[in-house]
Amino acid sequence: MERISILGSTGSIGVQTLDIVRRNPERFGITSLVAHSRWQELAAQAREFGVERVVIGDHKHYAALKEALADTRIEVAAGSEAILDVVRDTHCDTVVNSLVGYSGLHPTYAAIEAKKRIALANKETLVVGGDVIMTAAKSRGVDIVPIDSEHSAIMQCLEGEKRENVRNLIITCSGGALRDMSHEELEGVTAERALQHPQWTMGAKITIDSATLVNKGFEVIEARWLFDIEPSKIKVVIHPQSIVHSMVEFTDGSVKAQLGTADMRTPISYALLYPDRAKEPTENFSILDYPTLTFAAPDRVKYPALNIAYECLERGGTAACVMNGSNEVAVAAFLKGKCGYLDIVGAIRYALDNATFVAKPTLEDYTASNTEARQLAERFLRL
Numbered sequence: 001m002e003r004i005s006i007l008g009s010t011g012s013i014g015v016q017t018l019d020i021v022r023r024n025p026e027r028f029g030i031t032s033l034v035a036h037s038r039w040q041e042l043a044a045q046a047r048e049f050g051v052e053r054v055v056i057g058d059h060k061h062y063a064a065l066k067e068a069l070a071d072t073r074i075e076v077a078a079g080s081e082a083i084l085d086v087v088r089d090t091h092c093d094t095v096v097n098s099l100v101g102y103s104g105l106h107p108t109y110a111a112i113e114a115k116k117r118i119a120l121a122n123k124e125t126l127v128v129g130g131d132v133i134m135t136a137a138k139s140r141g142v143d144i145v146p147i148d149s150e151h152s153a154i155m156q157c158l159e160g161e162k163r164e165n166v167r168n169l170i171i172t173c174s175g176g177a178l179r180d181m182s183h184e185e186l187e188g189v190t191a192e193r194a195l196q197h198p199q200w201t202m203g204a205k206i207t208i209d210s211a212t213l214v215n216k217g218f219e220v221i222e223a224r225w226l227f228d229i230e231p232s233k234i235k236v237v238i239h240p241q242s243i244v245h246s247m248v249e250f251t252d253g254s255v256k257a258q259l260g261t262a263d264m265r266t267p268i269s270y271a272l273l274y275p276d277r278a279k280e281p282t283e284n285f286s287i288l289d290y291p292t293l294t295f296a297a298p299d300r301v302k303y304p305a306l307n308i309a310y311e312c313l314e315r316g317g318t319a320a321c322v323m324n325g326s327n328e329v330a331v332a333a334f335l336k337g338k339c340g341y342l343d344i345v346g347a348i349r350y351a352l353d354n355a356t357f358v359a360k361p362t363l364e365d366y367t368a369s370n371t372e373a374r375q376l377a378e379r380f381l382r383l
């Protein structure tokens with residue numbers, strides 16, 4: 001039996017990962033669960049899956065969680081050091097990292113050091129520190145398997161192929177919740193409106209990132225590191241139906257695509273069961289339900305975040321870390337109604353233009369760069 005620990009178990013990916021585990025009780029067991037603040041849900045999950053340990057990220061819920069599990073033998077802890085202990089636990093084989101944002105970086109690094117298999121939903125790990133992370137993973141022989149649907153699609157298309165025969169990776173993009181709005185309409189858009197994603201049900205931060213296309217920019221950066229490919233060979237196409245999850249174009253002109261319904265349980269189960277597959281689909285798929293699949297080039301003026309992501313890859317060093325840190329602050333402010341939608345990219349631009357640049361960063365440099373990026377975004381947004 002494979003023993004799994006989930007970082008971010010009460011979020012969208014965490015809940016769906018537990019659903020896969022529930023469907024495959026003979027293959028998977030849960031060692032530890034980590035959540036940021038939803039302690040009631042965490043306690044219920046811990047009881048259902050009979051875990052050894054739970055960690056709540058936010059200290060202020062520790063007492064309530066401890067009390068809720070007082071009649072069990074489940075160990076209860078709190079804080080970021082305790083999360084690293086979960087990752088290093090010898091009772092766990094695979095770490096599913098579905099933490100949100102920068103907070104996922106250090107746990108991923110600790111999982112590499114502890115030589116765990118990593119199923120990675122926290123793309124910010126690779127956005128911030130892709131170079132350092134992939135170099136460390138390679139030197140320790142650690143597998144990082146993507147949970148992101150686009151990267152899962154690319155991984156499936158690359159199975160059995162030689163890397164030298166890859167011409168382009170083509171990442172598909174739904175266009176997000178605001179794809180049909182004009183630039184003028186975007187100015188006044190509310191968080192409530194931006195949270196209405198047409199295809200995918202996801203957490204708040206990634207849904208806003210999808211609307212701005214910051215998420216797609218991050219996925220370009222993620223693909224660059226995950227598949228060790230030059231940025232110029234990574235293309236983005238708008239595909240509003242979200243049925244083709246991504247494609248790979250080869251040197252002979254052949255293109256492979258992976259298709260299916262927009263259900264994250266497919267890439268999650270692929271990551272957990274690879275090279276095997278789940279025996280029953282989460283949902284049956286009929287191509288006849290989708291007689292029209294359309295593709296279009298993204299509007300680079302309406303979506304400046306995409307160009308910024310390529311710019312960060314070109315600059316290298318701490319640039320993408322600054323993009324990520326400033327975006328986190330701006331998205332949180334937007335969700336609270338403290339800034340406008342267009343201010344998100346404004347804050348990213350301001351932070352990138354003013355942040356200290358480190359060309360060959362270490363893990364500690366990322367910490368400093370993330371802090372500075374957050375401060376710059378706060379200054380720009382007058383928070």
Ligand code: MG
Pocket residue numbers: 148149150219
């Ligand atoms: Mg994705």
